Amino acid sequence: MLRSKITRGGVAFAAATMGVATMSMAFAGTAGATGTPTHAASLIIGSGSQTSYDEMSALSTLFNSAPGCDLTASTAVPLSLDCGQASITPGAAGGEQGYNVSAENPYNDFAVQAPAIGSGNGSSALEARGAASTPTSPDFARASSAKGTSISNRVKFATDAVSWTTFNAYHGVKTAQAKITNMSGTDVKAIFLGTQTCVVKGVTYNMDWICEGAKASSPIKVYMAQSGSGTYSTWAGYTGLTSNTSGAIALAGNGSSSTHTNLFENQMSYISQQSDAANAIYFFSLGKFTTNCQGKNGKNFVCAGVSQASGNTYTTFGSIDGIAATQSTVQGTGGGAGVTFPVTRGLYNNYANSSATNPSNQATLNFVSEKGFMCKSGTASDINPYTGNSYRFDIEAAIKAQGFFPLDVSGSTFAQGSVTNPATFSDAGYTAVAGDGVNGYCLVTHG
Numbered sequence: 001m002l003r004s005k006i007t008r009g010g011v012a013f014a015a016a017t018m019g020v021a022t023m024s025m026a027f028a029g030t031a032g033a034t035g036t037p038t039h040a041a042s043l044i045i046g047s048g049s050q051t052s053y054d055e056m057s058a059l060s061t062l063f064n065s066a067p068g069c070d071l072t073a074s075t076a077v078p079l080s081l082d083c084g085q086a087s088i089t090p091g092a093a094g095g096e097q098g099y100n101v102s103a104e105n106p107y108n109d110f111a112v113q114a115p116a117i118g119s120g121n122g123s124s125a126l127e128a129r130g131a132a133s134t135p136t137s138p139d140f141a142r143a144s145s146a147k148g149t150s151i152s153n154r155v156k157f158a159t160d161a162v163s164w165t166t167f168n169a170y171h172g173v174k175t176a177q178a179k180i181t182n183m184s185g186t187d188v189k190a191i192f193l194g195t196q197t198c199v200v201k202g203v204t205y206n207m208d209w210i211c212e213g214a215k216a217s218s219p220i221k222v223y224m225a226q227s228g229s230g231t232y233s234t235w236a237g238y239t240g241l242t243s244n245t246s247g248a249i250a251l252a253g254n255g256s257s258s259t260h261t262n263l264f265e266n267q268m269s270y271i272s273q274q275s276d277a278a279n280a281i282y283f284f285s286l287g288k289f290t291t292n293c294q295g296k297n298g299k300n301f302v303c304a305g306v307s308q309a310s311g312n313t314y315t316t317f318g319s320i321d322g323i324a325a326t327q328s329t330v331q332g333t334g335g336g337a338g339v340t341f342p343v344t345r346g347l348y349n350n351y352a353n354s355s356a357t358n359p360s361n362q363a364t365l366n367f368v369s370e371k372g373f374m375c376k377s378g379t380a381s382d383i384n385p386y387t388g389n390s391y392r393f394d395i396e397a398a399i400k401a402q403g404f405f406p407l408d409v410s411g412s413t414f415a416q417g418s419v420t421n422p423a424t425f426s427d428a429g430y431t432a433v434a435g436d437g438v439n440g441y442c443l444v445t446h447g
Contacts, residue, residue: 006091006107007071008196010085010365013133013273014158015415017431018145022235023426026402028090028157032213033429039082039085039107039429040077040080040081040082041068041071041081041082041098041107041108041109041110041363042107042109042110042361042363043110043111043112043141044069044110044111044112044140044363044364045111045114045137045138045139045140045348046060046111046112046113046122046124046138046139046140046141046142046222046349046368047114047115047117047120047122047125047126047138047141048116048117048118048119048121048125048141048142048143048231049114049118049122049137049141049142049143049144049199049229049263050069050116050118050229050231050265050266051119051144051160051229051230051231051265051266051285051287051288051347052142052143052144052158052347053113053115053116053142054291054402055287055342055347055398055399055404056111056113056142056157056349056395057113057243058398058401058402059374059384059398059399060080060110060111060112060113060191061369061390062384062394062395062398063105063109063111063373064097064104064105064106064109065386066102066373066384067095067096067097067099067101067102067105067349067385068083068088068095068096068102068105068106068107068108068109069083069085069088069094069095069096069101069106069108069323070083070094070095070096071083071096071108072232073094073145073270074130075176077356079193079251080126080173081108081238081410081440082343083107083108086400087230088106088163088429088432089101089429090103090429090432091103091432092101092105094428096108096377097423099235101387102170102374102382103378103382103432103433104216104375104379104391104433105373106429106430106432106433107363107429108406109363109366109367110213111367113142116355117228117231118226118228118230119141119142119143119144119145119228119229119230119233120145120227120228120229120230120233121228122138122141122143122350123141123143123152123350123396124310124366125137125138125141126138126139126140126141126152126264126350126351126352126360127152127352127356128378129153129228129357129358134312137358139351139360139361139363139364140349140350140360140367140368141349141350141351141352141363142348142349143230143347143348143349143350144160144229144231144285144345144346144347144348145230145231145233145234145237145345146345146346146445149359150355150446151348151355151372152351152352152356153350153351153353153354153369153370153419153421153422153423153444153445153446154241154346154348154349154411154440154445154446155347155348155349155350155351155368155369155374155375155443155444156299156346156348156407156442156444156445157332157347157348157363157374157375157399157404157407157441157442158338158346158347158399158404158405158406158407158442159332159336159341159344159345159346159347159348159406159407160285160286160287160344160345160346160347160403160404160405161286161325161329161330161341161344161345162231162234162238162282162283162284162285162343162345163286163317163318163319163320163325163341163343164183164188164191164237164281164282164283164284165268165281165282165283165284165286165289165315166281166282166316166318166320167229167268167277167278167280167314167315167316168271168314168315168316169312169313169314170272170277170301170313171278171309171310171312171313172309172310172311172312172313173278173311175218175278175279176209176210176215176216176218176278176279177209177212177214177218177279177316178207178287179213179320180212180214180422181211181316181318181319182317182318182319182321182322182337183319183320184214184320184321185238185320185342187211187212187322189238189240191207191220191281192222192235192239192241192281192373193223193241194207194222196208196209196211196220197211198210206413207220207222209279218279219279220279220281221260221276221277221279221280221281222260222280223260223261223263223280223281223282224260224261224262224263224280224282224283225262225263225264225265225266225282225283226261226262226263226264226265227243228263228266230386231283231284231285231344231381232265233265234343234345235283235343236342237301255316259274263308264283264387265284265285265301266284266285266288266289266292267292267304267305268284268289268293268303268305268315268433269304269305270302272303272305272306272307272313283325284405285403286317286325286330286404287402287403287404288350288403289301289303289315289317290403291402291403292318293315293379296314296410297418300312300314300433301314301315301316301317302314302315303315303330306312316386320343321339321342322340323340323341323342324341325334326341327343327405328340330344331405331406331407331409332407332409333409334407334408334409334410334412334414334442335407335408335414335415336407336443346443347404347419349374351364351365351369351420351423353419353420353421353422354421355421355447356423361413362425362427362430363430365423365424365425365430365434366425366430366433366434369422369423369437369444370416370419370422370423370435370440370444371422371423371425371434371435371436371437371438371440372423372435372440373393373395373439374432375390375433375435375442375444376434376436376440376441377413377436377440377441377442378433378435379380379391379392379395379441380392380413392411392425392441395441406441407441407442407443408441413439413440413441414439414441414445415439415445416437416438416441416442417443417444417445418437418442418444419444419445419446421446422437423437423443431446
């Protein structure tokens with residue numbers, strides 16, 4: 001199964017999931033026809049979050065295509081992806097395809113995204129790499145929650161929101177909650193904890209859409225994402241959930257917990273196939289909703305995988321406390337400040353810092369660390385020769401294309417924060433292109 005594209009100089013080829021180990025060994029230092037490799041291009045493997053899988057695939061392609069040293073030069077060892085040079089001077093003439101060597105990816109390193117296994121699982125895989133990595137050990141972890149440990153640094157490069165979702169029409173029939181687009185945070189929490197109750201015209205209702213303004217009684221059916229996902233972790237942090245087999249499922253007649261829990265996050269297709277789908281409530285990433293649920297007339301959203309064969313089935317992305325999840329409420333005023341939507345979270349790349357048994361290598365730091373491609377201030381002036389834009393413009397365009405938002409609102413850098421074990425470069429080529437790690441476009445935290 002093809003999982004990610006790796007692009008060099010505008011020419012794309014696909015890396016199969018089953019082929020990652022083979023690729024890693026093949027490029028680890030095989031001698032070429034013209035000599036011994038001095039600095040082979042490195043394969044950089046990312047693993048973890050489903051939410052940021054497509055995002056990081058797009059950003060990997062942008063990074064991979066930045067022109068590096070010329071692998072077809074007479075001094076190169078092309079079979080080992082080695083330019084035959086101990087270090088590279090960024091900006092020097094004679095780079096890939098005739099361009100100058102970029103200040104982004106001078107050694108032609110290439111990133112690939114392993115299949116999604118959840119933010120928590122990706123971070124665990126990164127931190128369990130041990131004394132020597134296996135060919136499929138991740139070099140960094142994609143994450144959409146703020147979890148980490150003392151041996152990793154978390155680099156936040158974009159922001160997202162999570163909110164409740166429900167069907168407002170199911171198989172062509174309006175649901176009881178069709179006109180409910182906003183709920184109080186108190187009620188949202190009560191629903192997912194299974195404690196919602198109200199009295200309407202002298203009648204007490206528990207876990208019912210009538211408590212939220214429906215004209216008739218209709219029981220609420222709660223669905224939960226798998227607990228290893230960053231989306232679940234974010235929602236649990238907001239609502240107070242301690243298990244994805246929540247009281248809402250156990251107490252409100254939601255049926256078997258096996259059909260209502262451990263769902264793959266950010267989808268409505270599975271729920272739409274269940275017998276209680278018309279009464280369902282779930283939670284969803286704003287970024288993934290933006291790209292996966294297409295709106296008709298700006299309001300009737302059809303999510304990917306939800307069949308329309310039996311009539312229109314539309315999904316609501318709800319507001320909380322009267323605040324809708326929009327760019328201004330989620331992105332704020334820049335650098336993580338001024339956010340007003342109640343449930344936001346970052347998109348992170350976690351790398352193993354110098355305190356880990358097996359720290360992430362320098363190629364990885366050059367890609368995802370606070371001093372690397374994703375974050376450094378130099379991308380605002382470095383030009384992508386394939387588009388004519390600055391690399392920062394193209395990075396932010398890729399973030400927005402996936403429905404997320406960069407952390408800056410005006411192109412201005414901000415203080416990124418400090419950590420006990422920051423990214424450190426010793427290779428002259430990487431040192432020459434690294435940012436200072438102080439001011440940039442990301443926020444870095446320890447553990």
